[in-house]
Amino acid sequence: MKIIQKVGLIIFLIGLSIFTASIFTGSFNLTQTELDTFISEKGYKSEILKEELSKAIVTGESLNIFQFSAKVRNAFKTSNNHYDALISKYNSEKNWTEKGKQYQYKISGKPHSLSYALAKKSGKGFIKENQGLAWFLTFGLGIIGALMFIVPNVIILGPSGIKNDGVFLEAATNRGWIGWFAFIFLVTFYILLYFKPDLIVNWVYLVDPISIFISKKAASQWFLYGFLYCVVMTVMAVRMYIKYRHNKYQILRTTSVLFFQIVFAFLIPEILVRFEKPWYDFKNAFPLDYDFFFKWNLNELLANGTFGLFILIWGVILTIVVVPVMVYFFGKRWYCSWVCGCGGLAETLGDPYRQLSSKTLLSWRVERIVIHSVLIFVLVMTGFALYTFFSGASELIGIKTQIIQDIYGFLIGSIFAGVIGTGFYPIFGNRVWCRFGCPLAAYLGFIQRFKSRFRITTNGGQCISCGNCSTYCEQGIDVRSYAQKGENIVRSSCVGCGICSAVCPRGVLKLENGPENGRINPTEILLGNDVDLMNFLNKK
């Protein structure tokens, strides 16, 4: 069994290495006609760009993606600089007509996006030409290796039960060198994905056939991400099934997040695209889905007839009716650890890191400030977006809606939710985003704290203050501080993963939905001590 695991690990690492190395393969260049078609499709009017690009990438030379990217970005900048110079020249000459004319030549978007679009069209090489084989050598080996590493645990871990032996003794899970390595890998991955997609264009080729099969369209980097997300979640869900095989709550919860990720976040939106409908994830509620009320999205929905209108109404109902009602009955867990995609990744890929979240009072303070700031941010931004949508004005009190949206998208949407949210798993635990950043979690949290039937019941006086519950709380809740006082846990941040209850060696904790009355039960003297005294003190 141990040998199977070792071989599995080696296979996994080979797959991962090929995957990583594939970035550096292939050659990129275009013919003049290809470039011309591209430019006319995009409607670029800049002659400079055309000229510069021709010089740079219409070449017999075989450029690797880094050289290619540099050249394209250079052309992009040269062109924009040229017109910027003209703009400021006409500006100083107060020649408004000429100045106004120059804007049409400017290229919008990011240099890396232009480079990505060109690279996606122009790549050649092993990956592009052997997509099936290359998929097997990367994804395939990775999946096989990971499963060979995970599945033997059915036997190695022995009888079913809590399996946390060695968690703090191993470099992968105690912020040791493997953890830091994983951290660097994940952070780099997210930076490439969000900001330099052209550099990972070879990875996108790997999933082209799958994308074409599902949506009849070639893959984008977002399809790659969605697919990878599903694969990682599935493999790590197998690990959850084995680790918590005695615990039905964990099994069902894992199945649920996996289902919602694969069907709702991945398949349905792609199939919608196949039928020329807008890409939409029906379970992704505003304000997590922060661009739902952006002008471009509303316009797209409205342009899509009844179906678009249906999505629009559903999106609004989801946030203002479905979410709060469900939180009232079941707590925010129904969303955060049964449905949500971010939660889904955190509960599968992130599970080995849950013990790394900070439990200090200080981190709780920081958490409340940061997460509520994000909520305010998203609400203000949405106010601006709706104002812009209805009034047509692009700015309010001198602030451009677009700028706010860009800042949010960059800081919160990409850096916080992606780079930090997932990249920091191996260092700060698996719910960094959900705990400190997610505005939807903040909203659900208010309802859970003030109007809900959900609580974690503490079983009388049975707590021995061992600390397992707090240690394994991914949200950094000091569960023990309540349990040892005999007090139920009613906290806005609790996502109801149920692990505290699972790891408690004394059967002290139970997640349940019950009457609101008595949900919060401050006690001074715990159950088990003389009843008169208890009544005297607790009713006082």
Added chain:
Amino acid sequence: MEHIVIIGNGISGVTAARHIRKKSDKKITLVSAETKYFFSRTALMYIYMGHMKFEHTQPYENWFWDKNKIDLKEGFVNKINTDKKTLEFKDTSTLTYDKLIIATGSKPNKFGWPGQDLKGVMGMYHKQDLENLEKYAPNNKKCKRAVIVGGGLIGIELAEMLRSRNIPVTFLVREASFWNGVLPAQESEMINKHIKEHHIDLRLSTNLKEIKSDENGHVKSVILEETGEEILCNVVGLTAGVSPNIDFIKESKIDTKRGVLVNRFLETNMNDVYAIGDCAEQHEAIGQRRNIEAVWYTGRMMGETLAQTICGNKTEYKPGHWFNSAKFLDIEYQTYGWVFSERNKKDNEVYFQWQHPKDNKCITISYDTNSNLFLGINTFGIRMRHEIFDKWLTEKKSVEYVLEYLADANFDPEFYKLHEAEIVTKFNKEKGKNIQLKKKSWKRIFSKDV
């Protein structure tokens, strides 16, 4: 300002300190020779097993003590001078008190076995024992086998600890079946089986004769009493019970027997000196309890109670219904009320028992054969509600009532398989009754009126 000095920062001492602080602004000093900050002794095993780091076993952050004006003093008390109301420390410093609380806990029993002080022989009680274990049994290369002597709760925890690092373990148990002085046979046998499932070499009805040394004063092997067999090993764990840690008090004027003798107000014979927790011994047992109760919960309750007295509300120590819990490897155990083993139960106490055909789950309900009064329950592999059983015990419910409403008591996580129906069916069949299981009711579960 009155100065309250507490020797021992375990659960009892700390609980007393916290509650005194809540009710008063007396000066409080917590003295300990073990660690500066309070940690949970019950979690020691998880540190070695890698589930937690030491810091995770500390229930309060380090700033807590300062903020609550509870002074911490590290040092070993050598002597208590009750005339001068002064403590003398090993490092010759002194501390005077107005009121003294002795909460020094327990120490592992050693029964005078030859070789019991060799290197590699240890108990499992203090943090230092854990450090010792880490030193002598860091892995299965350094420690090729460990022998554990004494089949109680700490013994089985130590076995689990060592197995987590794949160290072969031989577990010597004096009784014919694991912990059968406390557990009914059904349960004790289930645990025997489970111990073996974890590849622990369980030796029942086996006593230790002596521990042998190698040339460096390090344990080399143990010899068994019954067979004379020699078992080679590098570590010996002594877990044959604990006794009050009060050697340094014996010479003072404070009365002691096995523990520090106290009355129901937790007062010793000396004015302004109290004792709580594992080290306190009641003159007369309370109900069916033992005179010395070495469990976490009672330590806490004594702390809660004594704080009342110290703060002017003189209060008798009146523990409520007995409860306890433990975990035997993967099997959780809870108990409410009294269930005595076959060896110790009286004639009027009879069992109703149920066991799952495959899983490690079973229950024993004890009741009075004359009145049908429910006396207590042992539950293995099924969690049950403390509050419900506490209420039923107070209300003196019958065994039939308990079975009828058993669904209310279930505390397992959601979606777990429920067994109440099977349990009630078995009861009906065995006792010729016709009890209908009631559906779980939130209203009953949360109704507070007793």
